[in-house]
Amino acid sequence: MNLKSGSVDQFEQFSQFTDLQEFNAHLEMWLAVHKDKFSKGELAGLKRLVRFAAKIPGVSNAKIGTVLKAIHEEYNGHGISRSTFKRMIAKASNLGIFTVHETERKNGSQSSNLYVFNRFPKSDPPKPEKLDLPNKTINLSKTNKNQKSTKRNETVLDHTFTSDHVPQSFISTVKYFFPEAKQIEEFWRMAVIAAYKNNCELNTLPEIALHSFKQLIRKMKTNAIAKPIAYFYGILNKKFEEKYFEELHEMGFPAEDNAFSVKFFYKK
16 A cells, blocks of 8 residues: 655655764765666765755655756756666666665545655674684583673673774774774774885875775675775775875875885885
């Protein structure tokens, strides 16, 4: 049975997010993985629909005509067609970005759709790596007792216990995939190490770290990554190196000198 049309406020119970910040964080991860599946026009339609889902985080019942008119006005008369918007709806729905519910008026005629944005699915945290233990005779009975005792005393701390030196913007994104405070701190530690190695200013670190983490998640959704931390560190190094080249170019160094400077820097 279709839902009855009305104000978006009456659909508040459909929201899957506690606030707008959480909704935006999940949407960013959806786009990090699936952005390349949409044309420029379709992306414009999706992003405009997202704006209509701000009052009730992740829920919109805006009419297609209303969304298209807003896009037309935003781009000074260069909007998108209704067919382009409908293609976006089909793609986003199939990918799981949002769920479409039909609504009807009191007389039974069809009204505008209800778009309910979904949470980005969590990734399984990386499995702990096996350690190479020294070849010694082990008393299994004592070891098992110690392990049981240790497990009783262990407490897994969630993201709310993350150290204050980790930016909140980084925590709010990473926590959906690696919810433990220790995991989040380790990802941030790798970002700081990569920044220092590449002589990067720390004020640009949060932005680059977030972008690199999104690239990691995108890769994890399509391929098995044995060591996410190591892969993340590799992405960071590449991003910082690109930034280093850009800064040298802005300072007036030719491309040949840039390449030489980077090689010299890494030999130090």
